[in-house]
Amino acid sequence: MAAALNPHTFDGRSWRIIKEFTGIYGIKMNYTNIAKLSKDKITKAYFQDAKLPIEPFEVSIVYRAKYNHGGKIVSLAPDTPCGTRPFDKGITEWKALILKKAAQGYKNRQFYEALAKLVNPPPKITCICGLKIGSKDHQKYNHYRTRAHVNRMLKCVPVSKVADSKVPVWDRMGNSHTLVLRKWSDHHRQFLVKQVDYRDYMREREYLDKYIVDYYKSPKTPKLYAKVTEKMKKDLKKKWGYKEYTIDDILAGGWTVGW
Numbered sequence: 001m002a003a004a005l006n007p008h009t010f011d012g013r014s015w016r017i018i019k020e021f022t023g024i025y026g027i028k029m030n031y032t033n034i035a036k037l038s039k040d041k042i043t044k045a046y047f048q049d050a051k052l053p054i055e056p057f058e059v060s061i062v063y064r065a066k067y068n069h070g071g072k073i074v075s076l077a078p079d080t081p082c083g084t085r086p087f088d089k090g091i092t093e094w095k096a097l098i099l100k101k102a103a104q105g106y107k108n109r110q111f112y113e114a115l116a117k118l119v120n121p122p123p124k125i126t127c128i129c130g131l132k133i134g135s136k137d138h139q140k141y142n143h144y145r146t147r148a149h150v151n152r153m154l155k156c157v158p159v160s161k162v163a164d165s166k167v168p169v170w171d172r173m174g175n176s177h178t179l180v181l182r183k184w185s186d187h188h189r190q191f192l193v194k195q196v197d198y199r200d201y202m203r204e205r206e207y208l209d210k211y212i213v214d215y216y217k218s219p220k221t222p223k224l225y226a227k228v229t230e231k232m233k234k235d236l237k238k239k240w241g242y243k244e245y246t247i248d249d250i251l252a253g254g255w256t257v258g259w
Contacts, residue, residue, distance in 0.1 A: 050111035
């Protein structure tokens with residue numbers, strides 16, 4: 001009846017449908033997945049990202065308690081009855097309380113925007129080494145410094161993928177085909193720093209692979225091969241005593257990854 005008298009008022013069921021199909025503040029995400037987020041993520045979204053106040057989390061029953069951002073009691077009202085004490089909020093209880101306060105409040109757009117980023121993380125991209133990585137710059141840089149990336153670059157990535165790259169002389173983070181290394185020097189009493197561009201290792205591998213293909217297809221070999229497989233290349237490298245380069249060869253001499 002109230003909804004009929006006031007066209008701007010929605011009953012509970014209508015409000016639930018609006019939130020489910022149009023989203024709060026027009027923010028598109030699967031709202032049912034919010035409850036699956038950890039307490040720490042929801043807490044950060046509410047208090048740090050949205051900068052919403054802690055004051056509403058004073059709970060009055062027989063006593064009044066103030067909670068911190070993690071749901072732990074930080075103080076009790078002076079008139080708290082002797083021998084009674086409220087409990088810290090459990091993980092599920094604290095998450096539910098934050099979500100309830102957000103639903104009851106207003107001006108919570110930043111909170112729901114922060115949750116949307118957690119519920120709908122940006123899609124991953126494919127690195128030139130073939131592995132999936134995050135799309136943000138710090139995720140790329142962190143990946144470029146891993147053993148998995150460097151070893152794949154040295155083992156199978158064509159030099160042509162990075163041939164035209166211009167490498168800054170002192171880029172602290174490095175990029176897809178460089179590493180910034182350091183090691184402590186007792187003589188200089190400081191860290192020595194150098195940047196390694198491992199395209200030379202990649203070119204050497206490609207040159208050897210081409211030489212092996214030519215070897216197998218040469219009329220001078222006992223048998224001509226229509227196709228040279230990776231196994232054939234590996235077997236011949238082993239026979240010749242060639243060792244494939246890895247990140248350990250780059251770090252030889254006590255060097256470590258990092259500025």
